[in-house]
Amino acid sequence: MNDQVEVKSRSAYLWLAIVCFGVMGGLIGRRADPATITVAALQQFPPEALRIAIFSLGGILYAWVGLSLLGRALFIFNRRVRKSHGYGAFKSAIGIGFLMLLPFTVLSLLAELFLGWSAVQAFAAAGIMTGAALAGMELGRLGGGGLAGALIPSLGGLVLSVVWMLVTSLAQGGWRVLL
Numbered sequence: 001m002n003d004q005v006e007v008k009s010r011s012a013y014l015w016l017a018i019v020c021f022g023v024m025g026g027l028i029g030r031r032a033d034p035a036t037i038t039v040a041a042l043q044q045f046p047p048e049a050l051r052i053a054i055f056s057l058g059g060i061l062y063a064w065v066g067l068s069l070l071g072r073a074l075f076i077f078n079r080r081v082r083k084s085h086g087y088g089a090f091k092s093a094i095g096i097g098f099l100m101l102l103p104f105t106v107l108s109l110l111a112e113l114f115l116g117w118s119a120v121q122a123f124a125a126a127g128i129m130t131g132a133a134l135a136g137m138e139l140g141r142l143g144g145g146g147l148a149g150a151l152i153p154s155l156g157g158l159v160l161s162v163v164w165m166l167v168t169s170l171a172q173g174g175w176r177v178l179l
Helices: 001-009 013-030 048-078 081-083 087-098 101-115 118-142 146-178
Strands: none
Touching: 013 048, 013 087, 013 101, 013 118, 013 146, 048 087, 048 118, 048 146, 081 087, 087 146, 101 118, 118 146
16 A cells, blocks of 8 residues: 555656656747747737747647657556556656656756757757656566566657657748658
């Protein structure tokens, strides 16, 4: 029973990770082209504030869907942890792992707001990969095997990072290059 309380309280870290995705999405929205499809239909609002809000919501949605899919993949491929700890352990492992996104979010805020660097995508990709690896390490601590504890989280982190970079690039106006 004590383990369940610990798993439940640690899964709250997942919400902090989702907020970090929202912050990084908002920072990407600051540099988005005002003529993007995302904002063109809503010109009556202040464009920069609206872009930041839309991209923040997009980051939150991306985190919710992406981390849920990663959790499902880890759940499917890790029978030992699934049998001994249940689904809460996977949610907790992802929350603990992606808590590491917090320093990368702070670094992107500092770089964007104080140094004028456009490095949010690099920090986001590094944070996503690190978070996925740490989630795998947490599953390994709970008794997960090598495949499910190292390879699956790393591949999941790679996919989440690449899709994040593509989606944010396209949303910033990169879709015009495809036309």
